[in-house]
Amino acid sequence: MSNIDNKTVSGFGYQWKTYKQDKLVEEEYDDIFEGYFKIFPFEKLNDDSVGFDLGCGSGRWAEGIAPKVGKLYCIDPSIDALNVAKNKLSHFNNVEFLNNGVDEIKLEDNSMDFGYSLGVLHHIPDTTKGIKNCVDKLKSGGFFLIYLYYSLDNKPFWYKALWKASNIVRMIISKMPNRLKLLVTKVIALLVYLPLARTSLLLEKLGLSVDNFPLSAYRDKSFYTMKTDSFDRFSTRLEHRFSKVEIxxxxxxxxxxxxxFNDAVPYWVAVGRK
Incomplete structure (x- = not known):
């Protein structure tokens, strides 16, 4: 049985065609990149390093990694997403694109120096198997960075209750046609993400802790990022969440x-060595 959900893949293809991440200013991109790659062992990379980006999407993370390595394979099951990534990364001559799912990666086992998969493997039927498929491609001593949606294991009960309510909304929106999803998630970004994010920014400036304030992670982010992540959050049909212990x-x-583990937003990013 294929470890892929085709409707989810199709949805992400539409997402990256719509939000190509070409409107992010450099400062915001660097800030988001740092959040995900803070614990990435860049000191172990060199011009001979070969690795892969599993679920590359628009190619936004590959854009920051490709200049640091010898060869990078961008892998995604969505041809629409790969086309966006190809255009974004066209100025690199060390990037190769593979239209594969996680259970059919066309790379030799034990051949990669590193790999990463950010925000992807919680959207497949069997996340545990998907992680194993990725690790199989690494050489002994190679490292793998992963980001998975977390089960709010570090949040209070009322925060989890809010999330459960939002998840009911997600299950409704995710069944809508793509254009309607786009419209609805833009409205959510405008009426929910933006006011909560800016309120948390104000509270932080007043000296208050906003660690448990809903959507505080977006307090210094652009509305473009909020629209992107609103679509990402509410339009996806298949989603799993895991605790730090489970990851x-x-x-x-x-x-x-x-x-x-990186014990800061975004939760949970982790890296391990084979």
Whole structure:
């Protein structure tokens, strides 16, 4: 059985055609990139390093990684997403594109120095198996960075209750046609993301903690990022969430050790060594 949900893949193809991430200013891109790659062992990369970006989407993360390595494989099951990535990364001569799902990666086992998959493997039927498929491609000593949606294991009960309510909304919106999804998620970005994010920014400037304030992670982000992530959050049909303990366990079962988590937003980003 294929470890892929075709309707989810189609939705992401539409997302990256719509939000190509070409409107992000450099400062915001650098800030978001740092959030995901803070624990990435860049010191182990050089001009001979070969690795992969599993679920590359628009190619936004590859744009920051490709200049630092010898070869980068951008892998995505959506041809629409790959076409966006190809256009974004056309000025690099060390990037190759593979139209593969996680269970059919056309790379040799034990051949990669590194790999990463950010915001992808929680959108497939079997996340544990997907992680193992990625780790199989690494050489001994190679490292893998992953970001998975978290189960709010570090949040209070009322925060989790709010999320459960929002998840009901997601299950409704995710079944809509793409154009209607786009419209509805833009409205959510305008009426929910924007006011909550800017309110948390104001509260922070007043010296208050906003760690548990809903959508505080967007307090310094652009409306473009809010629209992108609103669509990402509410239009996806298949989604799993995991605790920090569960993520550590899955990574260990896949053959990773020396696992390190970034204990800051976004939760949870982790890296391990094969």
């Amino acid at each position: 550590h366990e899955m990574m260990g079962k896949a053959g990773l050790k020396d696992i390190v």
